[in-house]
Amino acid sequence: MNRREEISTPRRTKEIIQKYGFSFKKSLGQNFLIDQNILGKIVGAAGLDSTKGALEIGPGIGALTEQLASAAGKVVAVEIDQRLIPILGEVLGPFPQIKLVHGDVLKLDLKTLFQEEFAGLSGISVVANLPYYVTTPILMKLLEERLPLENIVVMIQKEVAERMAAAPGGKDYGSLSIAVQFFSEPELICTVPHTVFIPQPNVDSAVIRLKVRQQRPVDVTDESFFFQVVQASFAQRRKTISNNLKSRFFPKGDRTELERLLKAAEIDPARRAETLSIQEFARLSNVVHEAGLK
Numbered sequence: 262m263n264r265r266e267e268i269s270t271p272r273r274t275k276e277i278i279q280k281y282g283f284s285f286k287k288s289l290g291q292n293f294l295i296d297q298n299i300l301g302k303i304v305g306a307a308g309l310d311s312t313k314g315a316l317e318i319g320p321g322i323g324a325l326t327e328q329l330a331s332a333a334g335k336v337v338a339v340e341i342d343q344r345l346i347p348i349l350g351e352v353l354g355p356f357p358q359i360k361l362v363h364g365d366v367l368k369l370d371l372k373t374l375f376q377e378e379f380a381g382l383s384g385i386s387v388v389a390n391l392p393y394y395v396t397t398p399i400l401m402k403l404l405e406e407r408l409p410l411e412n413i414v415v416m417i418q419k420e421v422a423e424r425m426a427a428a429p430g431g432k433d434y435g436s437l438s439i440a441v442q443f444f445s446e447p448e449l450i451c452t453v454p455h456t457v458f459i460p461q462p463n464v465d466s467a468v469i470r471l472k473v474r475q476q477r478p479v480d481v482t483d484e485s486f487f488f489q490v491v492q493a494s495f496a497q498r499r500k501t502i503s504n505n506l507k508s509r510f511f512p513k514g515d516r517t518e519l520e521r522l523l524k525a526a527e528i529d530p531a532r533r534a535e536t537l538s539i540q541e542f543a544r545l546s547n548v549v550h551e552a553g554l555k
């Protein structure tokens with residue numbers, strides 16, 4: 262039997278697009294990958310084998326999906342664009358281990374989907390070239406829903422990847438870094454030029470791996486309050502932590518109580534939020550929460 266030509270070669274991608282008369286929808290973030298080397302890096306970073314499952318978000322015409330099918334025991338691919346479903350059904354026909362789901366990943370009950378589709382597998386990872394317009398909501402949904410995930414390996418906008426992986430002290434570090442690092446250990450895998458997509462996006466891209474934490478890195482008494490304190494602390498980046506927290510928790514009062522709380526958390530009121538570690542934010546939010554502030 263002839264070896265099938267991979268979907269991701271520029272020739273085959275163009276052929277599929279032409280055959281089905283497919284037109285790209287910018288509003289759905291449709292930029293298809295045409296580089297086997299990058300696809301290999303994405304799949305390799307997920308650490309898959311035949312005992313494991315992969316959830317792909319946005320398979321497009323299946324370039325990554327077919328590679329995942331060779332690396333994992335089962336692949337579930339969720340695609341929002343109805344026009345792609347028959348195309349995927351045909352091009353991925355030779356892979357019975359792929360399950361296609363038509364839907365918006367943001368609206369799907371992923372817990373139930375996992376129970377139904379991945380039962381008996383030894384680990385599940387999300388692997389995707391994400392639509393850039395919804396990168397953050399998708400990743401926060403995956404992390405906050407506490408799905409039983411090992412790795413999330415995704416191609417995203419380079420600037421967003423840098424913010425997710427940033428350490429305290431720099432301009433990239435902010436509430437997104439803390440949210441992602443609370444739930445996972447991020448690692449930049451590689452940067453990707455815009456020339457490896459059809460059509461080419463106008464931003465640079467990067468592949469990032471989020472190793473999902475099985476235990477939280479810090480103890481917080483109230484998780485949602487912790488994130489409120491983080492948001493409030495970064496409300497105006499150039500302001501001190503004391504000024505930002507005053508606007509949020511003591512808009513009319515004086516500073517005495519706030520200074521006492523910062524002291525109890527061992528945080529200098531003159532510092533800016535971008536210098537605080539996740540441990541310091543945890544200490545701060547626990548002290549503020551204990552004081553009964555809302």
Ligand code: SAM
Pocket residue numbers: 289290291292293294295318319320321322323324325326339340341342364365366367389390391392393395
């Ligand atoms: N995986 C393909 C590749 O690498 O060539 C396509 C990636 S393309 C950047 C993003 C894909 O996500 C598109 O196929 C788009 O239709 C799909 N998509 C966009 N929003 C989505 C959503 N909310 N849920 C599921 N799929 C979505």
